[in-house]
Amino acid sequence: MSDTPTQQFETIQIHAGTEPDPATGARQVPIYQNAGYVFRDTEHAAKLFGLQEVGFIYSRLTNPTVAALQNRMAALEGGAGAVCCSSGHAAQIMALFPLMAPGRNVVASTRLYGGTITQFSQTFKRFGWSAKFVDFDDLDAVKAAIDDDTRAVFCETIANPGGYVTDLDAIAKIADDAGIPLIVDNTSATPYLCRPIEHGATLVVHSLTKYLTGNGTVTGGAVVDSGKFDWSASDKFPSLSAPEPAYHGLNFHETFGPAAFTFHSIAIGLRDLGMTLNAQAAHYTLMGIETLSLRMTRHVENAQKIARWLEGHEAVAAVTYPGLDSSPYKARVPRICPKGPGALFTIKLKGGYDACVKFVESVKLFSHVANLGDARSLVIHSASTTHRQLTEEQQIAAGAAPDVVRLSIGIEGAEDLIADLDQALGA
Structure with a gap:
């Protein structure tokens, strides 16, 4: 998140998340086109792998160019953190991965990009997940669709293709009352036209491919976490609130607080799903965001x-x-x-x-x-x-x-x- 959140959007889009390169003085973010990073010593390496220290290990997980983009995306959306990945579709999987489990469902708007509807209605079945599609103008129907197995509510700010504008405040209240996160695809609006976190969204997803890059040169995705959801308020989200076996019982929410979702998405999501954004695509997107x-x-x-x-x-x-x-x-x-x-x-x-x-x-x-x-x-x-x-x-x-x-x-x-x-x- 930006160190100067009171700055104007036009300033944040150019400066947030980046500083001159300390080694060369380069003002534009360099493209760190490499796979691995040298550790100071064995203790340094052990701390990085144990999530006791933040740093760069391997570019499937972390890369300095991608990290700069993640910091800028978090600042633009007013979030606590962000994780970037290989596409908008990958971002949707990344957003839901820590929340879902076999038998769980997501309540989604009927007004979504066709590829999203196919992903939710067909591909999710392979994970044992399911989606309930509801007209989000019918607030009673949205409430009725949420059950004990619902783990998220999903919509687009401005729906593709018809330009439908979702009443985010009303939907966020329904999700909040049910104790589940609201995930908003903000691709068509961008954070310049709408910041869903200010309307109650828990997570914001983007296809970086679209307006953020702005020139049709790359594919990429991002998930921005508000840092405001209490993952430990119930037992619905054990990936974030229960001991994680892969890290010797570490509890992400207890350990990382508002950054729990972001750390989990990098340490487990990118580690195991491998939906990595490459450094060159991150560089192009950073340049696109400047305008x-x-x-x-x-x-x-x-x-x-x-x-x-x-x-x-x-x-x-x-x-x-x-x-x-x-x-x-x-x-x-x-x-x-x-x-x-x-x-x-x-x-x-x-x-x-x-x-x-x-x-x-x-x-x-x-x-x-x-x-x-x-x-x-x-x-x-x-x-x-x-x-x-x-x-x-x-x-x-x-x-x-x-x-x-x-x-x-x-x-x-x-x-x-x-x-x-x-x-x-x-x-």
Whole structure:
């Protein structure tokens, strides 16, 4: 976490977690492209492996470049610590790994990225975990879905693809009353538009691949821990509150307090799951974060302008951007995302599926890419790609119906983007 938490976001995004390299004076964080680190002596090595001292052992666990990124992510989100890993999907597994066990479940929003729904509904079964999908606008349904085996509640701040804004405060209260953590995927919002910990989230996950890096060059993930959850308040989370056999009975929560989750995720999660973020990807992400506030401001400005224009186009049946007066979620924006509701939304075309296909194949400036949060504007037909594994009912619930196209608005000139959309809709 930042030593100067009262600094402005724009300062934190450049300075947090980093100092000039003590050996060379290099101001930018070096890429420590190595696997192992020399120990001072055998006692030093023993203390590091016994979690009695913090330091670098092996880059599957810890790396100086990755550590700088972890410190910056914790500062940006206002957390006690963070762990970075190989992708956003890896971050979701890392977040749940210390909490879950065979027979346990997570209550999740129906409005999630299609890959997340598939991961939760299919892959989790291989671990003996399960997921209950609920409409998070129905707070009574969320409460009813939580049972004695529920170990987490999971949602996205701004849902991919439809731009749905979750009432984090209300969901956090439900999770808190049940004594379980709320995990929030903040990828689409970024900490510049929303800091879920301030709304009651326990853990925040990110795909670093998207807005944080901002240029589509790397894959990476992060889990930020608020440090505020009492893992010892019940017997539901023995990985964090009970003796750990692999470390001779060490109790993570008792030993590390607010840093328990972060230490566990590195010492056990990365050790055994091996979802390591490489140093070069961490370096690219650190450089991307330096301009996050500038880019997000432009993303939002462009999205607002383009969404309004699209809403008035004769070929468009509906636009889901939360910044529009027509959005049922506009009232939530000032409270959840006071700096703007992101730049990801969908458009429903009057011509249905065939019109969506023609539209996607006719854009020239927009790129047909299975990514979001790039500086470039992107387009994709979610139902046949990112949400392809879902049933049509699940696609509709997630905001990815067959007659819908997802747009990720970049930072190009808005008028140029409108011109491209206009010619593609005309096609």
